[in-house]
Amino acid sequence: MTRRAALVALTLPVLPRVGLGAVLLALAVLAGVIVGETALPLRLVGDVLAVKLWGAERALDPIDAGILWSYRLPRTLVAAACGAGLALSGVVLQALVRNALADPYLLGVSAGAGAGAVSVALLGIGGGAIGLSAGAFGGATAAFVLVALLARAAGGGPAQLVLAGIAGSQLFNALTSFLIAKSANAEQARGLMFWLLGNLSGVRWPDVTMALPVVGAGFLVCLAHVRPLDAFSFGSGAAAALGIAVRRVQLVLIAAVTLMTATLVSLVGSIGFVGLVIPHAVRLLVGPRHARLVPASALAGAIFLIAADIASRVLIPGQVVPIGVVTALVGAPGFALILIRNRRRA
Amino acid sequence: MKIEARDLGWRNIVRGVSCEIRPGETFGLIGPNGSGKSTLLKLLAGLMPRAAGEVRLDDVPLGQLTRRQVAQRIAMVEQFADTGEALSVRDAVELGRTPWLSPLSPFGPEDTRIVDEALAAVDMTGMTKRPWSTLSGGERQRIHIARALAQQPRALILDEPTNHLDIHHQLALLGLVAALPVTVVMALHDLNQAMMCDRLGVMSEGRMVACGAPSDVLTPDTLGRIFRVRAMPMTDPEDGSTLFRFLPMEEPR
Amino acid sequence: MPFPLSSALRGAVLLAAPLFCAFPALAQTEYPLHLSNCGVDLTFDAAPVRTVTVGQAATEILYALDLGDRVLGTSVWFSAVLPQFETVNAGVPRLADNDPSFESVVALRPDLVAVQYEWHIGPQGSVGTRDQFADLGIPTYTLPSDCEGKDNSVGSDGTRLAPYSIESLYQGIDELARIFDVPERGAALLDDLRAREEAAIDAARALDLGDASAVFWFSSAEMDIDPYVAGQGGAPAYMMEALGLRNIIDSNEEWPVVGWETIARANPTVIVLARMDRRRFEADDVERKLDFLRTDPVASQMDAVRHNRIVVLDAHGMDPSIRNIDALETLSAALAGLDLQ
Numbered sequence: 021m022t023r024r025a026a027l028v029a030l031t032l033p034v035l036p037r038v039g040l041g042a043v044l045l046a047l048a049v050l051a052g053v054i055v056g057e058t059a060l061p062l063r064l065v066g067d068v069l070a071v072k073l074w075g076a077e078r079a080l081d082p083i084d085a086g087i088l089w090s091y092r093l094p095r096t097l098v099a100a101a102c103g104a105g106l107a108l109s110g111v112v113l114q115a116l117v118r119n120a121l122a123d124p125y126l127l128g129v130s131a132g133a134g135a136g137a138v139s140v141a142l143l144g145i146g147g148g149a150i151g152l153s154a155g156a157f158g159g160a161t162a163a164f165v166l167v168a169l170l171a172r173a174a175g176g177g178p179a180q181l182v183l184a185g186i187a188g189s190q191l192f193n194a195l196t197s198f199l200i201a202k203s204a205n206a207e208q209a210r211g212l213m214f215w216l217l218g219n220l221s222g223v224r225w226p227d228v229t230m231a232l233p234v235v236g237a238g239f240l241v242c243l244a245h246v247r248p249l250d251a252f253s254f255g256s257g258a259a260a261a262l263g264i265a266v267r268r269v270q271l272v273l274i275a276a277v278t279l280m281t282a283t284l285v286s287l288v289g290s291i292g293f294v295g296l297v298i299p300h301a302v303r304l305l306v307g308p309r310h311a312r313l314v315p316a317s318a319l320a321g322a323i324f325l326i327a328a329d330i331a332s333r334v335l336i337p338g339q340v341v342p343i344g345v346v347t348a349l350v351g352a353p354g355f356a357l358i359l360i361r362n363r364r365r366a
Numbered sequence: 367m368k369i370e371a372r373d374l375g376w377r378n379i380v381r382g383v384s385c386e387i388r389p390g391e392t393f394g395l396i397g398p399n400g401s402g403k404s405t406l407l408k409l410l411a412g413l414m415p416r417a418a419g420e421v422r423l424d425d426v427p428l429g430q431l432t433r434r435q436v437a438q439r440i441a442m443v444e445q446f447a448d449t450g451e452a453l454s455v456r457d458a459v460e461l462g463r464t465p466w467l468s469p470l471s472p473f474g475p476e477d478t479r480i481v482d483e484a485l486a487a488v489d490m491t492g493m494t495k496r497p498w499s500t501l502s503g504g505e506r507q508r509i510h511i512a513r514a515l516a517q518q519p520r521a522l523i524l525d526e527p528t529n530h531l532d533i534h535h536q537l538a539l540l541g542l543v544a545a546l547p548v549t550v551v552m553a554l555h556d557l558n559q560a561m562m563c564d565r566l567g568v569m570s571e572g573r574m575v576a577c578g579a580p581s582d583v584l585t586p587d588t589l590g591r592i593f594r595v596r597a598m599p600m601t602d603p604e605d606g607s608t609l610f611r612f613l614p615m616e617e618p619r
Numbered sequence: 620m621p622f623p624l625s626s627a628l629r630g631a632v633l634l635a636a637p638l639f640c641a642f643p644a645l646a647q648t649e650y651p652l653h654l655s656n657c658g659v660d661l662t663f664d665a666a667p668v669r670t671v672t673v674g675q676a677a678t679e680i681l682y683a684l685d686l687g688d689r690v691l692g693t694s695v696w697f698s699a700v701l702p703q704f705e706t707v708n709a710g711v712p713r714l715a716d717n718d719p720s721f722e723s724v725v726a727l728r729p730d731l732v733a734v735q736y737e738w739h740i741g742p743q744g745s746v747g748t749r750d751q752f753a754d755l756g757i758p759t760y761t762l763p764s765d766c767e768g769k770d771n772s773v774g775s776d777g778t779r780l781a782p783y784s785i786e787s788l789y790q791g792i793d794e795l796a797r798i799f800d801v802p803e804r805g806a807a808l809l810d811d812l813r814a815r816e817e818a819a820i821d822a823a824r825a826l827d828l829g830d831a832s833a834v835f836w837f838s839s840a841e842m843d844i845d846p847y848v849a850g851q852g853g854a855p856a857y858m859m860e861a862l863g864l865r866n867i868i869d870s871n872e873e874w875p876v877v878g879w880e881t882i883a884r885a886n887p888t889v890i891v892l893a894r895m896d897r898r899r900f901e902a903d904d905v906e907r908k909l910d911f912l913r914t915d916p917v918a919s920q921m922d923a924v925r926h927n928r929i930v931v932l933d934a935h936g937m938d939p940s941i942r943n944i945d946a947l948e949t950l951s952a953a954l955a956g957l958d959l960q
C-alpha cells in the first residue's frame with residue numbers, strides 16, 4: 021500500500037510536466053513538417069494525416085502529400101530521435117567519465133563511422149551494394165570495440181576511457197584522411213564531407229523504424245539508471261560505496277550510448293554539438309539530478325535538432341545547409357555562453 | 367555489526383590482515399602515510415577488485431552479498447571525493463539513500479526525514495540549498511558524513527574524517543560517531559584523537575602490527591618504531607587521561 | 620598509325636575547311652610559340668614529343684588529334700576510353716586511375732603535362748602546382764574549360780563565374796593542335812564537332828519543345844539523400860540551353876546539392892541520368908537511380924517518371940570534354956523519341 025501510494029505520489033506531480041513536454045514536442049514536429057524548402061499549408065497536415073492514419077477520402081496533390089508524409093514527417097521524427105539520442109548520450113558519458121567535455125563522439129564512434137563510410141565509398145568495399153550507412157555502422161562499432169579494449173588494457177578507469185577514445189578517434193580520423201588523400205577526387209570528398217557533417221535529407225520511414233526504437237530503448241535504459249548516474253557524481257568508487265554495481269552499470273550504459281550513437285551516425289552522419297551543449301544547457305535549467313536531467317535533455321535535444329533542421333532547410337533558399345553546420349553555428353556560441361555563465365556562478 | 371577480516375590482502379600494499387571488529391565498537395586505524403590504511407578500509411567495504419582473503423559481515427562472507435546489500439550495511443566516506451556537478455547540499459546527502467531506493471520504492475517522505483536528520487547531525491540544516499562548489503573543505507567533509515549517515519548503515523567506514531575540520535567540528539564529529547550505535551572503523555592521523563577510540567589497529571607497511579586498546583597500543587616504543595617520533599605521555603590533570611607530546615627522534619650523531 | 624576518326628568525318632573536314640579559313644593557324648606552327656594559358660605564360664620551342672596527361676578529357680583530346688604516339692602516360696580516368704581510341708590507348712601506360720603522384724609524372728621526363736582540372740595541377744593541385752613543374756622545366760597546359768570564367772580558389776571543385784561555354788573546349792583543342800604543330804588536324808576536329816553540335820541543336824529546335832524543362836541527376840552520396848544535380852554553371856546547362864530545355868535548378872554552381880522536394884515540386888519534363896563506371900556511391904549505378912525514381916513515393920509522382928521521359932547519358936559527357944557533343948547528340952535524339960506534347 022505504501023509503495024503504491026508512493027508511486028502515485030511520485031507520478032502525479034510529474035504528469036503535467038510529461039504533458040507539457042509532449043505538447044512542446046508535438047508543436048516542434050508540426051513546425052518541422054510544414055516549414056521547409058517549399059511551404060506547405062497547415063491544412064494539408066490534417067488532410068494527409070486523415071488519409072494516412074484513418075483512411076479518410078480526400079483529394080490530395082500527390083507530390084505535396086508525398087513530400088509531407090514521405091519526406092518531412094520521417095525526417096522530423098528522425099531529427100527528434102537523433103537530438104534526443106545525442107543529448108542522452110552526452111548526459112550519460114559526462115556522468116560516467118566525469119568530464120564536462122565528454123560528448124557522444126568521445127569514444128571514437130563518429131571517427132569510426134567516418135572511416136567506415138569512406139572505406140565503403142573509396143575502397144569499393146561491398147562493390148556499391150553496401151551503403152555508406154552500413155559502412156558507418158560497422159566502422160563505429162569497430163572503433164568503439166577498439167577503444168573499449170584499449171581502455172581496458174590501460175586499466176579501465178574513466179580517464180583511460182577518455183584517453184583511449186582520443187587515441188581511437190585520432191587513428192580513425194587519420195585513416196579517413198589517408199583514404200581521402202589516396203583515392204578521392206574533390207567531388208567525392210565533398211560528397212563524403214557533406215554526409216559526415218550530418219544530413220537528414222535521405223531520411224525515409226525505414227530510418228524512423230530504426231531510429232525511434234533504438235533511441236526509445238536507450239531513453240528507457242537511461243531513465244532506469246537515473247539513480248546510478250547520480251551516484252557517479254563523486255566518482256565510481258563513491259558509486260560503488262552507494263551500492264551501484266559499477267561495472268555492470270557502466271557496461272549497460274556505454275553499450276546503450278554506443279548503440280544509439282552508432283545507429284544515429286550511420287543514419288544521418290555525425291551531427292556535432294548537440295550531445296555536448298544540450299546537457300549543459302539543460303543542467304542550468306533543471307539542475308544536475310538525472311531524474312530530471314535525462315528526460316529534459318531528451319526533450320530539449322529533440323526540439324533543438326528539429327529547429328536546427330528547419331533552419332538548415334530555410335537558411336539558403338533552394339539549397340540545404342548541412343545540419344551539422346547549423347548546430348555548430350548555434351552550439352559553439354551557446355557553449356561559450358554556458359562557460360561564461362558557469363564562471364560567474366562559481 | 368561485526369566485521370571480520372581474514373588474511374586480507376591486496377597486491378603488496380595490504381598483507382595478511384586478520385582482525386575482528388566488534389558490533390558497536392569504534393575502531394581506529396593509525397599508521398604512517400602509505401602504510402595501507404585507506405586500502406584496508408576499502409577492502410573492508412568490499413571496494414577493491416581482486417582482493418585476497420575474506421571479509422565477513424556478521425558471519426556472512428561479503429562476497430556473497432550484492433553491492434546493494436553491502437551498501438545497505440556499510441557506508442564509506444573516502445578520503446578524496448569531490449564532484450564537478452552543481453549539486454546542492456541536500457542533493458549530495460540524498461545520494462545516501464541510493465541503496466534503499468528502487469523504481470518500486472522511490473524517494474518518499476521517510477527518506478526526506480532521514481536526510482533531514484543526517485543534515486542536522488552534522489550541523490548543516492541551514493545550508494541545504496548551497497551548491498557544492500561554494501562549500502569549504504570542512505563543510506564538504508561534513509556533507510560526506512551526512513551522506514553516509516543517510517545511508518543508515520550498520521557500519522560506518524571513514525577515511526580521515528577529521529581532515530579539513532576546525533577543532534570544534536573535529537570534536538563534534540568524533541563525539542557523534544562515538545555515540546552512534548553502529549560499528550565505526552576510521553583512519554585517523556591525530557594520535558590524541560585516536561585515544562578516544564575503543565580499540566586501535568596500527569598499520570605499518572601493509573601489515574597490522576598491533577591491535578588493541580589505545581593505552582596498550584600507543585606505547586612510546588610503538589610510536590618510536592612505527593611513527594619515528596619521540597612521544598612523551600602526559601596526564602591531563604582534569605580527568606587523568608593520557609596525552610602525548612611529540613618530539614623529533616634524536617638522530618644518532 | 621591510321622587516323623582514328625571516321626571517314627565521314629574526314630569528308631566533313633574537306634567540305635567545311637574552306638569556311639573556316641579565319642582560323643588562326645592552319646599553316647605550320649611557328650616556334651617559339653607563345654601562349655597564355657589559365658594565367659600562365661607558356662613558350663614552346665618545338666612541338667612536345669613526351670606528354671603526360673592528367674585527366675581523361677585532356678587524354679582524349681590528344682587521341683582525337685591523333686597524337687597518341689606522343690603520350691607517354693595517362694592518369695585520372697573517370698570511365699572507359701572512347702571505343703575509337705581503344706587501340707591507341709592500349710599502347711599507352713596508365714600512371715594511375717586517379718591522381719598520379721608528382722614524382723611518377725616527373726619520372727617520365729615529360730616535355731608537356733596536359734591537365735584537365737586545376738584541382739590536380741594548379742594553385743592547390745593535389746598532384747602539384749604548375750610552378751613545381753615549371754621549376755623542373757616542365758610546361759603544363761590546362762584545358763581552358765577549367766579556368767575560363769572559373770575561379771578554382773573558391774569551393775572544392777572551383778566556382779564558375781560565368782556559365783560553361785563550349786567555346787572554351789574548342790579553344791583547348793585549337794591551342795593543343797598549335798602546340799603540337801598539327802593545326803590542320805585541329806581544324807578538322809573542330810569542324811566536325813561544330814557541325815555535329817549544330818545538327819543536334821537544329822534537330823531539337825525542330826521539335827518545338829515549348830516550356831519543356833529538365834534536370835540532370837549525376838549521383839547522390841546516399842541513395843535517398845539530396846542528389847547532385849546540374850546547376851547553371853556546367854556543361855549540362857549549356858546542353859539544356861542549346862537544345863531549348865529549361866533547367867529547373869537555379870543554382871549557379873556546377874553540381875549543387877538540391878532536395879528531392881524542390882525537384883519534385885518543379886516537376887521537370889525530362890530527367891537525365893548520368894551513367895558511369897565509378898561505383899563509389901550506390902547512386903553511381905544508373906539502375907539504382909532508375910529504381911529510386913520508380914519507387915520513391917514522391918519522385919515517382921513526377922510527370923517525367925510517370926511518362927517515362929528519362930534519358931541516360933554518359934557521365935563524362937557532362938564534364939567539359941569532347942564527349943559533350945556526343946551527349947548533346949544523344950540527348951537531342953532522345954528528345955525526338957519522347958512524347959513531349
Ligand SMILES: Nc1ncnc2c1ncn2[C@@H]1O[C@H](COP(=O)(O)OP(=O)(O)O)[C@@H](O)[C@H]1O
Pocket residue numbers: 379397398399400401402403404405406
Ligand atoms: N590503486 C593503487 N595501485 C597501486 N598502488 C596503490 C594504489 N592505491 C594505493 N597505492 C599505494 O599503496 C600504498 C598505501 O596506500 P594507502 O592505502 O592510501 O595508504 P594510507 O592511506 O595509509 O596513506 C601507498 O604507497 C600508495 O601509493
Ligand SMILES: [Mg+2]
Pocket residue numbers: 403404405445525
Ligand atoms: Mg589514506
